[in-house]
Amino acid sequence: MSAPGHRGGSAGLRIAIPIFDGLTALDAIGPYEVLSRLPGATVSFVAAAAGRVRTENGMLALHADAAFDELVDPDVLVVPGGFGTRALMDDPVTLRWLRAVHAQTTWTTSVCTGSLLLGAAGILDGLRATSHWLELDTLADFGAEPVSERVVIDGKVITAAGVSAGIDMALTLAARLAGDDLAQAIQLGIEYDPHPPFRSGSPATAAPEIVELVRLRRARLA
């Protein structure tokens, strides 16, 4: 199908989620859990080669059912992040695939540092975009205008903030694709009525010593 939208609904919609060694699993699984519930839609996990990829901590393997060259024209692209994006920002196979896919998508989206891959592929040049709060400034290196918001829409490109923001992004996208009622039904289906036990989910609300702790932990990992 081409140009699916609010009126057209989600029947026949094809969604591709590229995965890779060193990804952050929730970046991919949050949007998957929402978008796979769109009636008639199909979500495919795709990688340079079909088979297993491991998350950044090595504790979980996801399976890519398709190779890049088997899926070149999805309607929706969802690019997750993770430390593994660093190696891919110079990888011609990945960047070429992202550019070719983006050229014909209805929506191109990212979660967390997935936006750095979109940036490296030249897709964010001149666009407003977001990323994990720790990497927000890096977006400027790719000609994007970094925006500290949870979900940023510029044209057909939607970028989400860190990790868990992919759920909010996907619900926003689901509403565009299939209407508010269906998006609300999906939200109720996954009982997304968040009650975080703390108010530390954003550097704007977390205590300064918690922000510092996260910066230290990440410097140690990097």
Next chain:
Amino acid sequence: MSAPGHRGGSAGLRIAIPIFDGLTALDAIGPYEVLSRLPGATVSFVAAAAGRVRTENGMLALHADAAFDELVDPDVLVVPGGFGTRALMDDPVTLRWLRAVHAQTTWTTSVCTGSLLLGAAGILDGLRATSHWLELDTLADFGAEPVSERVVIDGKVITAAGVSAGIDMALTLAARLAGDDLAQAIQLGIEYDPHPPFRSGSPATAAPEIVELVRLRRARLA
């Protein structure tokens, strides 16, 4: 290690997440994303036999790195839900493993209809517990007291509401295991500052017609 707690921290902590055909991926991946960030902790995905399992819609395969008999004494058990739980509620291998593991855990937890598996294993008898809102009443069949809350703690058993509630549950557990500061750092690391685009995440806040739509969609799937 035995009896890890707030004081002991998370070093050496072993966390097991059983997975199975027909699971809901986010039930497992939400807690994984939080708990795998506890310093020194290890999360293992385990199944009756090691290898691939597929989610309820068939669109995603996760890999179980260990078989049940290779991991019988984790400190923390996290049981996800999904339509696949129905077949397992009569499966002696799964129920026996859950009982044996629970007998020696520090914390036994579930997300969504994972609580029905705990119930079928006899683990919830006499306890306050929760589940996906559509299956809350089913808990009474297992001698549990159904509680309509997002995260319910009774002794060493923690049950969470539907799908996305596993993130809130795991952050609550992370605080018990390693202290509030570390739990808050994990929340900031995954930028869990939720901004759902609608207020439809609970049957108490969703419009009646949305609740009806979800009941209909689920009846069609069942």
